[in-house]
Amino acid sequence: MDKDLRQIFEDEFAKAPSEIEEQAALAALGDEYPFGLETYSWVSRTELRHAAEVLSQVDGPIADVGCGRGGPGLWVAGVLGAPLVGIDIAESALVRARALAERLGVEAEFSLGSFEETGLAASSVGAVLTFDAFLFTPDKLAAFVELARVLRPGGRLVMTSWDYHSQPDNRPPQVPDHRPLAEAAGLKVLAYEDTKDWYRRCVAFADFLLERADDLAREADAPVVEVRAGISEMRATFECMTRRFRLVAQRPIM
Numbered sequence: 001m002d003k004d005l006r007q008i009f010e011d012e013f014a015k016a017p018s019e020i021e022e023q024a025a026l027a028a029l030g031d032e033y034p035f036g037l038e039t040y041s042w043v044s045r046t047e048l049r050h051a052a053e054v055l056s057q058v059d060g061p062i063a064d065v066g067c068g069r070g071g072p073g074l075w076v077a078g079v080l081g082a083p084l085v086g087i088d089i090a091e092s093a094l095v096r097a098r099a100l101a102e103r104l105g106v107e108a109e110f111s112l113g114s115f116e117e118t119g120l121a122a123s124s125v126g127a128v129l130t131f132d133a134f135l136f137t138p139d140k141l142a143a144f145v146e147l148a149r150v151l152r153p154g155g156r157l158v159m160t161s162w163d164y165h166s167q168p169d170n171r172p173p174q175v176p177d178h179r180p181l182a183e184a185a186g187l188k189v190l191a192y193e194d195t196k197d198w199y200r201r202c203v204a205f206a207d208f209l210l211e212r213a214d215d216l217a218r219e220a221d222a223p224v225v226e227v228r229a230g231i232s233e234m235r236a237t238f239e240c241m242t243r244r245f246r247l248v249a250q251r252p253i254m
Protein backbone atom coordinates (compact mmCIF):
# COMPACT_ATOMS: atom_id res chain seq x y z
CA MET A 1 0.00 0.00 0.00
CA ASP A 2 1.21 3.50 -0.84
CA LYS A 3 1.63 5.25 2.52
CA ASP A 4 1.36 8.76 1.08
CA LEU A 5 -1.87 7.90 -0.67
CA ARG A 6 -3.25 6.44 2.54
CA GLN A 7 -2.34 9.63 4.41
CA ILE A 8 -3.97 11.80 1.73
CA PHE A 9 -7.27 9.91 2.12
CA GLU A 10 -6.91 9.81 5.91
CA ASP A 11 -6.61 13.62 5.98
CA GLU A 12 -9.39 14.10 3.43
CA PHE A 13 -12.00 12.05 5.30
CA ALA A 14 -11.01 13.53 8.67
CA LYS A 15 -12.68 16.74 7.40
CA ALA A 16 -16.43 17.18 7.17
CA PRO A 17 -17.76 16.50 3.64
CA SER A 18 -17.17 19.63 1.53
CA GLU A 19 -20.28 21.58 0.54
CA ILE A 20 -18.43 22.95 -2.50
CA GLU A 21 -17.47 19.47 -3.66
CA GLU A 22 -21.07 18.39 -3.26
CA GLN A 23 -22.15 21.35 -5.46
CA ALA A 24 -19.50 20.32 -8.01
CA ALA A 25 -20.76 16.73 -8.05
CA LEU A 26 -24.31 18.01 -8.48
CA ALA A 27 -23.18 20.27 -11.36
CA ALA A 28 -21.47 17.27 -13.01
CA LEU A 29 -24.13 14.60 -12.41
CA GLY A 30 -27.36 16.62 -12.34
CA ASP A 31 -30.34 14.51 -11.31
CA GLU A 32 -28.09 11.42 -11.37
CA TYR A 33 -26.36 12.69 -8.19
CA PRO A 34 -27.13 10.31 -5.29
CA PHE A 35 -28.08 12.80 -2.56
CA GLY A 36 -27.51 11.89 1.06
CA LEU A 37 -24.89 9.18 0.48
CA GLU A 38 -21.77 11.35 1.05
CA THR A 39 -20.21 9.89 -2.10
CA TYR A 40 -16.62 10.78 -2.94
CA SER A 41 -16.82 9.58 -6.52
CA TRP A 42 -18.74 9.82 -9.77
CA VAL A 43 -21.11 7.02 -8.89
CA SER A 44 -24.60 7.77 -10.19
CA ARG A 45 -28.11 6.82 -9.12
CA THR A 46 -28.44 4.64 -12.25
CA GLU A 47 -25.19 2.81 -11.42
CA LEU A 48 -26.37 2.12 -7.88
CA ARG A 49 -29.71 0.79 -9.13
CA HIS A 50 -27.87 -1.33 -11.68
CA ALA A 51 -25.62 -2.80 -8.95
CA ALA A 52 -28.69 -3.72 -6.87
CA GLU A 53 -30.29 -5.35 -9.95
CA VAL A 54 -27.31 -7.52 -10.91
CA LEU A 55 -26.85 -8.60 -7.29
CA SER A 56 -30.52 -9.35 -6.64
CA GLN A 57 -30.01 -13.14 -6.87
CA VAL A 58 -26.85 -13.18 -4.77
CA ASP A 59 -26.93 -14.59 -1.22
CA GLY A 60 -24.84 -13.51 1.74
CA PRO A 61 -23.01 -10.42 2.93
CA ILE A 62 -21.86 -7.69 0.56
CA ALA A 63 -18.38 -6.18 0.76
CA ASP A 64 -17.68 -2.63 -0.46
CA VAL A 65 -13.91 -2.26 -0.92
CA GLY A 66 -12.54 1.28 -1.05
CA CYS A 67 -15.85 2.21 0.56
CA GLY A 68 -14.89 5.76 1.56
CA ARG A 69 -17.70 7.26 3.67
CA GLY A 70 -19.76 4.15 2.94
CA GLY A 71 -22.83 5.57 1.21
CA PRO A 72 -22.87 3.58 -2.07
CA GLY A 73 -22.45 0.19 -0.37
CA LEU A 74 -24.98 1.11 2.32
CA TRP A 75 -27.55 2.04 -0.32
CA VAL A 76 -27.12 -1.22 -2.27
CA ALA A 77 -27.08 -3.36 0.89
CA GLY A 78 -30.15 -1.53 2.19
CA VAL A 79 -32.10 -2.22 -1.02
CA LEU A 80 -31.09 -5.91 -1.00
CA GLY A 81 -31.58 -6.36 2.76
CA ALA A 82 -28.07 -7.84 3.00
CA PRO A 83 -25.46 -7.10 5.69
CA LEU A 84 -22.58 -4.91 4.52
CA VAL A 85 -18.91 -5.01 5.33
CA GLY A 86 -17.04 -1.90 4.21
CA ILE A 87 -13.26 -1.92 3.79
CA ASP A 88 -10.99 1.08 3.34
CA ILE A 89 -7.37 2.07 3.98
CA ALA A 90 -8.45 5.27 5.82
CA GLU A 91 -9.76 4.94 9.36
CA SER A 92 -11.26 8.45 9.17
CA ALA A 93 -13.48 7.25 6.29
CA LEU A 94 -14.63 4.28 8.36
CA VAL A 95 -15.60 6.55 11.25
CA ARG A 96 -17.86 8.53 8.91
CA ALA A 97 -19.21 5.35 7.32
CA ARG A 98 -20.24 3.95 10.73
CA ALA A 99 -22.13 7.15 11.50
CA LEU A 100 -23.86 7.09 8.09
CA ALA A 101 -24.88 3.42 8.58
CA GLU A 102 -26.48 4.42 11.88
CA ARG A 103 -28.39 7.30 10.24
CA LEU A 104 -29.55 5.12 7.31
CA GLY A 105 -30.43 2.19 9.60
CA VAL A 106 -28.45 -0.36 7.57
CA GLU A 107 -26.69 -3.31 9.26
CA ALA A 108 -23.00 -2.82 8.54
CA GLU A 109 -19.51 -3.12 9.87
CA PHE A 110 -16.48 -1.27 8.59
CA SER A 111 -12.86 -2.29 8.93
CA LEU A 112 -9.40 -1.30 7.81
CA GLY A 113 -8.04 -3.22 4.85
CA SER A 114 -7.04 -2.84 1.25
CA PHE A 115 -7.74 -4.38 -2.15
CA GLU A 116 -4.63 -6.49 -1.80
CA GLU A 117 -5.46 -7.58 1.77
CA THR A 118 -9.12 -7.17 2.66
CA GLY A 119 -8.91 -9.11 5.93
CA LEU A 120 -12.02 -11.06 4.86
CA ALA A 121 -12.19 -14.86 5.07
CA ALA A 122 -12.09 -16.96 1.90
CA SER A 123 -15.51 -17.48 0.22
CA SER A 124 -17.17 -15.29 2.85
CA VAL A 125 -19.21 -12.78 0.78
CA GLY A 126 -21.88 -13.08 -1.86
CA ALA A 127 -20.87 -9.88 -3.63
CA VAL A 128 -18.10 -7.33 -3.82
CA LEU A 129 -18.77 -3.73 -4.79
CA THR A 130 -16.14 -1.15 -5.53
CA PHE A 131 -16.85 2.30 -6.94
CA ASP A 132 -14.09 4.53 -8.36
CA ALA A 133 -11.44 3.14 -5.98
CA PHE A 134 -9.67 0.31 -7.85
CA LEU A 135 -7.45 2.81 -9.69
CA PHE A 136 -5.65 3.38 -6.39
CA THR A 137 -4.47 -0.21 -5.90
CA PRO A 138 -0.85 -0.51 -7.03
CA ASP A 139 -1.11 -4.21 -8.02
CA LYS A 140 -4.37 -4.76 -9.90
CA LEU A 141 -3.86 -8.48 -10.56
CA ALA A 142 -3.15 -9.16 -6.86
CA ALA A 143 -6.26 -7.12 -6.03
CA PHE A 144 -8.48 -9.14 -8.40
CA VAL A 145 -7.04 -12.38 -6.92
CA GLU A 146 -7.98 -11.15 -3.44
CA LEU A 147 -11.51 -10.14 -4.49
CA ALA A 148 -11.99 -13.55 -6.19
CA ARG A 149 -10.74 -15.30 -3.03
CA VAL A 150 -13.32 -13.65 -0.72
CA LEU A 151 -16.26 -14.25 -3.09
CA ARG A 152 -18.36 -17.37 -2.66
CA PRO A 153 -18.66 -19.55 -5.77
CA GLY A 154 -21.37 -17.88 -7.85
CA GLY A 155 -20.72 -14.56 -6.10
CA ARG A 156 -20.46 -11.37 -8.13
CA LEU A 157 -18.15 -8.39 -8.40
CA VAL A 158 -19.52 -5.01 -9.51
CA MET A 159 -16.93 -2.32 -10.15
CA THR A 160 -16.56 1.12 -11.67
CA SER A 161 -13.05 2.35 -12.49
CA TRP A 162 -10.96 3.60 -15.40
CA ASP A 163 -8.82 2.14 -18.18
CA TYR A 164 -5.82 4.31 -19.08
CA HIS A 165 -3.89 4.78 -22.32
CA SER A 166 -1.02 6.51 -20.53
CA GLN A 167 0.27 6.63 -16.99
CA PRO A 168 -0.81 9.74 -15.04
CA ASP A 169 1.65 11.49 -12.70
CA ASN A 170 1.50 10.75 -9.00
CA ARG A 171 -0.87 7.81 -9.31
CA PRO A 172 -0.29 4.06 -8.85
CA PRO A 173 0.38 2.06 -12.04
CA GLN A 174 -2.64 1.96 -14.35
CA VAL A 175 -3.68 -0.58 -17.02
CA PRO A 176 -5.27 -0.31 -20.50
CA ASP A 177 -7.90 -3.03 -19.94
CA HIS A 178 -9.07 -4.69 -16.72
CA ARG A 179 -10.72 -7.74 -18.34
CA PRO A 180 -7.56 -9.89 -18.80
CA LEU A 181 -6.60 -9.29 -15.17
CA ALA A 182 -10.05 -10.24 -13.86
CA GLU A 183 -10.02 -13.40 -16.01
CA ALA A 184 -6.44 -14.25 -14.90
CA ALA A 185 -7.71 -14.10 -11.30
CA GLY A 186 -10.32 -16.75 -12.14
CA LEU A 187 -13.33 -14.45 -12.56
CA LYS A 188 -15.73 -14.68 -15.49
CA VAL A 189 -16.45 -11.24 -16.95
CA LEU A 190 -20.21 -10.93 -17.55
CA ALA A 191 -20.35 -7.27 -18.58
CA TYR A 192 -17.87 -4.50 -19.35
CA GLU A 193 -19.42 -1.22 -20.48
CA ASP A 194 -18.46 2.42 -20.77
CA THR A 195 -20.35 4.47 -18.21
CA LYS A 196 -22.56 7.27 -19.48
CA ASP A 197 -21.10 10.70 -20.07
CA TRP A 198 -18.07 9.93 -17.91
CA TYR A 199 -15.52 12.33 -19.43
CA ARG A 200 -17.84 15.36 -19.45
CA ARG A 201 -18.82 14.65 -15.84
CA CYS A 202 -15.18 14.39 -14.69
CA VAL A 203 -14.20 17.62 -16.43
CA ALA A 204 -17.32 19.47 -15.25
CA PHE A 205 -16.52 18.46 -11.66
CA ALA A 206 -12.90 19.64 -11.87
CA ASP A 207 -13.76 22.88 -13.67
CA PHE A 208 -16.43 23.75 -11.09
CA LEU A 209 -13.84 23.25 -8.34
CA LEU A 210 -11.24 25.34 -10.18
CA GLU A 211 -13.75 28.20 -10.44
CA ARG A 212 -14.42 27.96 -6.73
CA ALA A 213 -10.78 27.37 -5.70
CA ASP A 214 -10.72 30.44 -3.44
CA ASP A 215 -13.82 29.28 -1.56
CA LEU A 216 -12.47 25.72 -1.38
CA ALA A 217 -9.20 26.98 0.08
CA ARG A 218 -11.13 28.92 2.73
CA GLU A 219 -13.32 25.91 3.46
CA ALA A 220 -10.29 23.62 3.82
CA ASP A 221 -8.13 26.28 5.53
CA ALA A 222 -5.42 25.53 2.95
CA PRO A 223 -3.31 27.74 0.64
CA VAL A 224 -5.21 28.44 -2.59
CA VAL A 225 -2.10 27.64 -4.66
CA GLU A 226 -2.05 24.13 -3.24
CA VAL A 227 -5.77 23.69 -3.76
CA ARG A 228 -5.51 24.78 -7.41
CA ALA A 229 -2.50 22.50 -7.99
CA GLY A 230 -4.38 19.50 -6.55
CA ILE A 231 -7.43 20.08 -8.76
CA SER A 232 -5.28 20.67 -11.85
CA GLU A 233 -3.37 17.46 -11.19
CA MET A 234 -6.65 15.54 -10.92
CA ARG A 235 -7.93 17.17 -14.11
CA ALA A 236 -4.73 16.18 -15.97
CA THR A 237 -5.31 12.52 -15.08
CA PHE A 238 -8.57 12.59 -17.09
CA GLU A 239 -6.53 13.08 -20.28
CA CYS A 240 -4.77 9.74 -19.60
CA MET A 241 -8.06 7.81 -19.37
CA THR A 242 -9.62 5.74 -22.14
CA ARG A 243 -12.92 4.98 -20.45
CA ARG A 244 -14.70 4.78 -17.12
CA PHE A 245 -16.09 1.27 -17.16
CA ARG A 246 -18.66 -0.72 -15.25
CA LEU A 247 -17.55 -4.32 -14.79
CA VAL A 248 -19.73 -7.21 -13.66
CA ALA A 249 -17.85 -10.46 -13.03
CA GLN A 250 -18.63 -13.76 -11.36
CA ARG A 251 -16.63 -16.33 -9.44
CA PRO A 252 -17.59 -19.49 -11.32
CA ILE A 253 -19.45 -22.28 -9.51
CA MET A 254 -17.00 -25.18 -9.72
Ligand SMILES: C[S@@+](CC[C@H](N)C(=O)[O-])C[C@H]1O[C@@H](n2cnc3c(N)ncnc32)[C@H](O)[C@@H]1O
Binds near residue numbers: 040071114
Ligand atom coordinates in the same frame (compact mmCIF):
# COMPACT_ATOMS: atom_id res chain seq x y z
C1 LIG B 1 -12.58 8.11 -4.88
S1 LIG B 1 -12.79 7.36 -3.31
C2 LIG B 1 -14.28 6.41 -3.55
C3 LIG B 1 -14.99 6.15 -2.23
C4 LIG B 1 -16.34 5.44 -2.36
N1 LIG B 1 -16.23 4.20 -3.10
C5 LIG B 1 -17.39 6.33 -3.02
O1 LIG B 1 -17.89 5.97 -4.10
O2 LIG B 1 -17.72 7.36 -2.42
C6 LIG B 1 -11.53 6.11 -3.31
C7 LIG B 1 -11.44 5.33 -2.00
O3 LIG B 1 -10.50 4.26 -2.16
C8 LIG B 1 -9.77 4.13 -0.94
N2 LIG B 1 -8.51 3.44 -1.28
C9 LIG B 1 -7.40 3.96 -1.86
N3 LIG B 1 -6.48 2.98 -2.02
C10 LIG B 1 -7.02 1.83 -1.56
C11 LIG B 1 -6.56 0.49 -1.47
N4 LIG B 1 -5.34 0.13 -1.89
N5 LIG B 1 -7.38 -0.44 -0.93
C12 LIG B 1 -8.64 -0.09 -0.50
N6 LIG B 1 -9.13 1.18 -0.56
C13 LIG B 1 -8.33 2.13 -1.08
C14 LIG B 1 -9.62 5.56 -0.45
O4 LIG B 1 -9.31 5.66 0.91
C15 LIG B 1 -10.99 6.14 -0.81
O5 LIG B 1 -11.90 5.94 0.25
